[in-house]
Amino acid sequence: MKVLVPVKRVIDYNVKVRVKADQSGVDLANVKMSMNPFDEIAVEEAVRLKEKGKVTEVVAVSIGPQQASETLRTALAMGADRGLLVKADGPVEPLAVAKILKAIVDAEKPDLVIAGKQAIDDDSNQVGQMLAALLGWGQGTFAHSLELDGASAKIAREIDGGLQTVTVKLPAVMTTDLRLNQPRYASLPNIMKAKKKPIAEKTPADYGVDTAPRLKVLKVSEPPRRGAGVKVASVAELLDRLKDAGVMP
Amino acid sequence: MTSLVIAEHDNALLKDATHKTVTAAAAISSPVHVLVAGKGCAAVAQAAAKIAGVEKVLLADAPYLEKMLAEPMEALILSVADGYEAILAPATTTGKNYLPRVAAKLDVPQVSEILKVVSPDTFERPIYAGNAIETVQASAGKKVITVRTTAFAAAAEGASAAVESVTVPPDPGLSGFAGEELSKSERPELTSAKIVISGGRGLGSAENFHLLDSIADKLHAAVGASRAAVDAGYVPNDYQVGQTGKVVAPDLYLAVGISGAIQHLAGMKDSRVIAAINKDEEAPIFQVADYGLVADLFKALPELDEELARRGYK
Ligand SMILES: Cc1cc2nc3c(=O)[nH]c(=O)nc-3n(C[C@H](O)[C@H](O)[C@H](O)COP(=O)(O)OP(=O)(O)OC[C@H]3O[C@@H](n4cnc5c(N)ncnc54)[C@H](O)[C@@H]3O)c2cc1C
Numbered sequence: 001m002k003v004l005v006p007v008k009r010v011i012d013y014n015v016k017v018r019v020k021a022d023q024s025g026v027d028l029a030n031v032k033m034s035m036n037p038f039d040e041i042a043v044e045e046a047v048r049l050k051e052k053g054k055v056t057e058v059v060a061v062s063i064g065p066q067q068a069s070e071t072l073r074t075a076l077a078m079g080a081d082r083g084l085l086v087k088a089d090g091p092v093e094p095l096a097v098a099k100i101l102k103a104i105v106d107a108e109k110p111d112l113v114i115a116g117k118q119a120i121d122d123d124s125n126q127v128g129q130m131l132a133a134l135l136g137w138g139q140g141t142f143a144h145s146l147e148l149d150g151a152s153a154k155i156a157r158e159i160d161g162g163l164q165t166v167t168v169k170l171p172a173v174m175t176t177d178l179r180l181n182q183p184r185y186a187s188l189p190n191i192m193k194a195k196k197k198p199i200a201e202k203t204p205a206d207y208g209v210d211t212a213p214r215l216k217v218l219k220v221s222e223p224p225r226r227g228a229g230v231k232v233a234s235v236a237e238l239l240d241r242l243k244d245a246g247v248m249p
Numbered sequence: 250m251t252s253l254v255i256a257e258h259d260n261a262l263l264k265d266a267t268h269k270t271v272t273a274a275a276a277i278s279s280p281v282h283v284l285v286a287g288k289g290c291a292a293v294a295q296a297a298a299k300i301a302g303v304e305k306v307l308l309a310d311a312p313y314l315e316k317m318l319a320e321p322m323e324a325l326i327l328s329v330a331d332g333y334e335a336i337l338a339p340a341t342t343t344g345k346n347y348l349p350r351v352a353a354k355l356d357v358p359q360v361s362e363i364l365k366v367v368s369p370d371t372f373e374r375p376i377y378a379g380n381a382i383e384t385v386q387a388s389a390g391k392k393v394i395t396v397r398t399t400a401f402a403a404a405a406e407g408a409s410a411a412v413e414s415v416t417v418p419p420d421p422g423l424s425g426f427a428g429e430e431l432s433k434s435e436r437p438e439l440t441s442a443k444i445v446i447s448g449g450r451g452l453g454s455a456e457n458f459h460l461l462d463s464i465a466d467k468l469h470a471a472v473g474a475s476r477a478a479v480d481a482g483y484v485p486n487d488y489q490v491g492q493t494g495k496v497v498a499p500d501l502y503l504a505v506g507i508s509g510a511i512q513h514l515a516g517m518k519d520s521r522v523i524a525a526i527n528k529d530e531e532a533p534i535f536q537v538a539d540y541g542l543v544a545d546l547f548k549a550l551p552e553l554d555e556e557l558a559r560r561g562y563k
Pocket residue numbers: 013037038120448449450451452474475476477478489490491492493494495505506507508509510511512513516526527528529532544545546547
């Protein structure tokens with residue numbers, strides 16, 4: 001069984017992003033970039049399946065600039081077998097990402113795609129679902145746990161009311177939520193080994209996908225700011241203040 | 250031109266998220282039609298027919314629509330999509346699950362979690378955990394949109410739209426419901442409560458988390474949590490407030506033992522009033538809190554509970 005894991009290179013989750021003064025976007029110059037945290041969880045899950053002998057090959061794919069090959073190296077160091085970089089400069093919208101992934105799935109024929117539920121830069125939460133639809137596959141999004149049993153996957157999903165379990169026929173697309181696992185740190189020997197693992201390079205044109213944005217970003221602005229308020233000295237004072245603010249029942 | 254809103258409900262009750270999505274839809278394209286998909290959900294359709302601005306309710310009733318799973322929802326929405334300018338769903342875990350499938354099949358981009366309708370084709374949405382707001386213009390073609398419900402007022406009731414049954418396409422049979430574990434609570438729902446009290450890692454254990462209970466009861470508040478508290482198993486996943494959890498905007502948000510990481514702030518910083526209790530005066534939560542109490546929560550919470558009782562809250 002083969003698993004495909006799409007991994008995105010994004011601003012590190014610890015970085016406080018700054019909006020550019022000309023409102024054209026956020027400042028990405030000299031900021032730390034990392035693998036999208038949900039994708040780390042996806043790689044971890046795929047590698048665990050391989051370690052359990054349920055999966056034979058884990059292929060990591062990234063669509064992005066040349067530096068996204070570093071993100072792929074991270075996936076390889078965690079235990080993925082090979083990487084595929086689809087080189088694209090500038091933002092690629094979720095629909096175009098899904099179309100490229102569909103073409104890759106058609107070529108690679110994985111049994112399961114494990115994506116992140118959400119990229120923490122665009123916060124779209126779309127790619128996995130779009131890919132599943134384009135493929136005509138079932139999906140298990142926001143996965144909390146996964147059990148594979150030959151022809152199907154049993155996936156517990158984190159939903160607004162609690163947990164919901166679905167059974168999905170394979171091949172399928174799954175997207176990860178935070179509680180699925182705790183991703184490993186790659187060990188030094190594995191980082192060295194990863195340098196020898198292959199990363200193929202393609203372009204969106206190789207898959208016949210046009211990545212020109214379909215949504216026009218008119219501007220990117222700062223959210224309304226919330227100033228710090230006051231410190232109160234006691235629980236009683238806190239309640240007095242809340243009462244004055246009109247928020248006590 | 251008309252817009253279509255997909256109703257959020259549990260087959261018995263229509264959720265307020267629907268009313269809020271109708272408000273967003275009406276600003277894009279009216280009149281508004283509402284699609285109620287589920288099993289034995291005729292009462293929900295009747296409720297949706299009362300929302301002001303709604304001209305027609307489409308009722309799709311089938312056993313395999315009971316849980317609104319993504320694949321049959323995709324097939325259903327595509328089967329009625331013709332003629333609608335815009336298709337909207339609330340950005341709940343249900344809406345987020347099925348709507349991107351519809352966008353992909355219609356070959357249009359989805360605009361996720363809009364905060365504002367600037368004009369019928371231009372929207373504001375948060376990116377980078379709400380640290381930036383993007384204004385995007387959709388190109389020609391259908392608009393497929395999820396709506397951050399805390400950013401829109403609920404449409405009033407008062408209409409009496411017609412309810413029309415639609416033919417439901419067959420179940421694609423790709424997935425099936427296998428069970429659920431829903432959090433049961435007598436308290437108000439997190440996303441619609443007027444007061445939310447959230448606990449973080451500072452609470453230290455599942456047992457200690459109950460220190461929030463009697464305070465929440467006295468204030469009729471919902472209880473939420475940080476990711477750290479959920480990961481540590483103090484409370485279930487559906488308590489999580491934040492970038493990748495629930496977004497809340499109550500009148501009062503009280504954060505207890507929560508540091509105030511950007512991912513947490515993303516889910517609560519639009520609350521009207523924020524109060525925080527933390528023993529670390531440098532905690533980032535104090536940078537957004539209107540009222541901050543620097544104190545050990547194990548002392549402050551029992552005091553707060555007593556003080557509320559003293560002031561007549563039961
Ligand atoms: C991809 C991703 C998504 C994420 N999504 C979310 C999300 O949706 N929601 C979310 O909340 N987080 C999210 N996070 C996690 C976030 O970055 C923080 O790690 C998390 O919010 C921290 O939770 P906390 O404030 O409870 O814990 P901590 O940061 O450990 O803070 C605990 C606080 O409690 C205080 N404290 C300790 N003991 C006491 C005491 N006795 N009395 C008073 N105060 C005390 C401490 O001073 C400290 O400020 C996400 C992270 C990633 C990478």
